[in-house]
Structure formats: structure tokens, C-alpha cells
Amino acid sequence: MTGAGRGALVALVSAAALPGGARAQAQFCSTPYYVEQGFPTAGAEQTRWKLCWRVLAGNNLVISGAWFRPAPTANWIKLIYDARLAELFVPYHAGSPRYLDVGYNFGSYPLDVIDCPGPPGVILGANNEVCKQVRDRGLAWKHDGQKRRGEELVLWSVMAAANYNYVVEWTFRDDGVVLGRLGATGQIAGSNTHVHGPIWRLDLDLNGACCDAISTVTHSEVGATGVDTHTDVQIEGGRVWSATGFRKFAIRDQSLVNASNKTSHWQLMPVVTGIPLHQELFTKYTGWVTRYRWNEMAGSQVHIYANGESVLYRDVVLWYYGGLHHMVRDEDAGMTHLMWTGFMLMPFNLFGSTPLYP
């Protein structure tokens, strides 16, 4: 970094104390921890993400702030204060072992150009631990001759967890969608079926820390009539996920509305092949909602954190517990190919109309 550049950055240290307008322009972390990406990558800009990342022992790749701008003239909207893998629980069918991989504090494995070919891939970090890619994500929409391809910014890193490598990946799409995924690969430990159960801690500060609410959105049908029910989560606790109910966990801010004056949400939708439930209390629910506490970071303790405090229009944290059911097959004998699980955070009434259209 040039001396002038460093000076400019240092001047931003106090930006946290600035009023909203000035704050929106601030950069809260240095290169290479700061990533900013506008979309589309060619032509006039329509949307833009900016974020900070860091890699921790155990949690691996953490998003320590993410802001989205839905239009070049719009204000930045804060979405993520801190998003991380908070535990990775791996119980085997025999009952033992029952691994806590984040709780071991595994480090990251350095990447090379085979992992992250560039351009457009760029390897980041002092230990080459993060791959940044900006890539085509396929069709965004299509109707007959009208069509558009989408793009996404992807950051990923690898947790070296003994016989397994876990890919911890965060994707920020041009349409405001965020994807959190965990991929498992490596060498199996015996032929026993097991579950890789990641629990993510999502401290989502939509439009700032204050006054967020989380609701469950559940579809049901009586006769031929379907209905979607929104139920606010009033106090800390766990919530089950329902496949037949297309259940979502929606976060909203008390004051954030779109151009049509509708309340804006981001909705968490599990991307699953099944839901793991084990004897450990922290695995009893797919979704947990807790009040923010600086020290409440361990996924294996979320059932203790959820002790009945009010969470409606507070600074809330959403926890999502997913899983991969790994039935060992002969194809795993040498090396297990990557398997994925995760979730999608999708904007709902953030844009006033279809983004990236026409």
C-alpha cells in the first residue's frame, strides 16, 4: 500500500463515530481483508457488495461485516455484523466418536493455483488461506427470448480437520442473495455412516444492530387452500424446520422499507438433503434465535444461550444447524469427493421491483 493510501485508511479509523451518510462510505478493514465488488462486472453498475473477512482457528472463514447497495444511487444497507461457522458436529452411527471440529481449533490449509486458478480467482491472506472468485452463476432469469445471466462473488477457505478437509464458503450474489455452504472432502475414518453437522452463527444487523425481529414463515394447506403464516419469535429458543411447510426464517428491521414502502426482509432458507437431530441439546432445532452477547459464540452451547430473553426488535442472532448424512460407499475408499450443505439468505421486498431486469 502506498503511503498516501495508508494515510487515507488511517483517517477512516474514527469513521465508526460518524453519522450515517459519512459512515456509509467508510472502509472498516484493510487490504486484503476488505473486498468490494460491483455487478455486473461489465457495463453499467447495478448492485454492489462490500465486506470484511478474516480467518480464525476453528471457525475458519468469518464474514465480519457485509453491506449491500441495491442501486448505484441507493444507500448501503448493512446485513451482516458477523457470520461464522460456530461448530461442526460429526457423530458416527456407532455412537462414538462424536467430533467437535470447530472446538478443536483446526487451522486453515494454504491454497494454490490449482485450488484457485486466476484470473478471475485471487488467493488472499498472509497464509494464502482464502480464494476470492467472481464468476458467472448461470441464468438469473429467462422468458423466451429475454434472458440474463447472473454473477456472484465467492470467498472460500479450507479447514484442515485431520482426515477431512472442510470448504467454508460464502457467496454474495448480484441479486442480494447470500449463500453459506460447507463442503466435506478427504479420507473417511472407517466405513461407519456419520453426519457432518455445521451450525452457523449469523449475527445479522439488518440496517444496523438495533431493532431486528425474526419470524418463521410456514406454508400450510386446508383442503385446496394454502396459507403462509408469519410468526414472530418473541423469546430466545429453538425452532424446528418443516420441509412440508417450506419453512423460512425471516429477519427484518423495524424501520427498513423498500421503495414501495413494504417492510424489507432477508429470508433464510435451508439448502438440505435432510435435517440432523441427535441426543445433544444443541442439535434439537434447526433454527435458534438468541440475543446478542459478545461472548456467546459456541454452537455447542446455543441451547444454554437461549434462556428465554425477549428477542423481538432487539439485537438478535440467528443460528442455523444443517447436516450431511454421509453413508460411506465404495467410491469413498480412496478419497471422498466434496459434498455440500448450507443455506440461502434471500432478500424479500428489498428491491422495489425485479433486480437486474430488464
Add this chain to the structure above:
Amino acid sequence: MSIRRASVIVALAVGMTAPVVHAQAPLPLDPLTPPERAVAESVARGDRRVREALGAEAQLVSIQFVAPKAADAQLDVPARRHAEVLFFLPPSNAGLAVLVDLEGRQVVDLVRAPGESVPLSGEEVERAVRLALADRRVVQLFDGVLPGFRPERLPPGIRDTSHTRVEAIRTLATGPSDPCYRRRCVVLFFRVENRYMHLNQVFVDLISNRVIMRTPQK
């Protein structure tokens, strides 16, 4: 179980003299710099209440950047930089998380945590491997001749993986009859030339310093 610090705690010999000075000042969300890590540990260890809570056997587990929000947070990021200094307290199988204000050079909060939520320290991993390699049942797994294993210190991901080594993973107990129940157990993975041997057979309870052998899975 929590000791919440409501206000400024202590003036320390290492602190209160001047703010932390950096050759290149970090931005609010940057990872900790080496000088900040040193300050964090020094401030934490220098705090009277932390010292009293730690006792003689405490182990330093980690020092990490943390961005605590104020109760009425209206800012995008905290106005000051903080670190969490995490200790493990073996006698009580508990953790102690110490929140240090790096600019004020003071402890602003300390919270006890269940041992289950405290990651393993490098010292614990090395001890588990030492205990296992000294156990004749483990030696017998290798026909009486150990292949020159080295314990894998944290973080394992940034070093050469081709050497003969022992890795470990934290594990929970199956139930109350499991010797690891409410203990601090690891499973050891013996890696020789990038192949794993005798997986899920050797467990070590780091509270009793006991090696537990399990029947290999089919």
C-alpha cells in the same frame, strides 16, 4: 456462572501509560496485530480479578480479535478495538473469556464458560500425544515399533502434511457410561505417509490424563 464487569476495572503497570501505538494503524475490523496480541495478554494477566480466577494451572487457549457491540449500538462497527483472551481452567473444566479494550488497556468484561465450549490448547494436544505414545497398548498397535510420530501443534493446516505425525479431534461422550462423559476427550489420528492408521481407537481424557482404547469400527 458469569462474572460481568460493569465498569472500568483496573489500572495496570503495563497500561494507562499510553494508547497502543502501531507502525501501521489497523482499521476497526482488521485482525489483531502482534503488538495488540501482546498487549491483550499482558492486560488480561495483569488484571487482579483475572489472576484470582485463573489460579496456578490455567492455560492460555487463544487471543482473538473481537468486535463487541454496545447495548445501544448505533454504529456499524465498534469505536474501539478489543481482544478476547481465552483461558482454560483445568481444575474446574471451565473457560474464562476476558474482554480487553486495547486502546484503554483495560479488562472490560470477564465471563466463565463451560469447558465443552473451550477449544483445546496446543499444550493439551501435545500432552495427549505424549500420553498415547507412552502407552504400551498404543505401541502394540504398531507391532511394538512406533514410526517416529510427532505431535501436530496448532494450527495444523499451515505445515507440511507429508511427515509422520499424530493429529487429534475433540469428541463428545456417547452417554453417562462413556469414560469421556463430562470430560475433555480427544481422538488421536496416526498419519504415516499421508495414510491414516488405527482411526478412532485411541482416545485421551485430558482431565484424568488417561488413555482409552476403543474397538476399531467395522
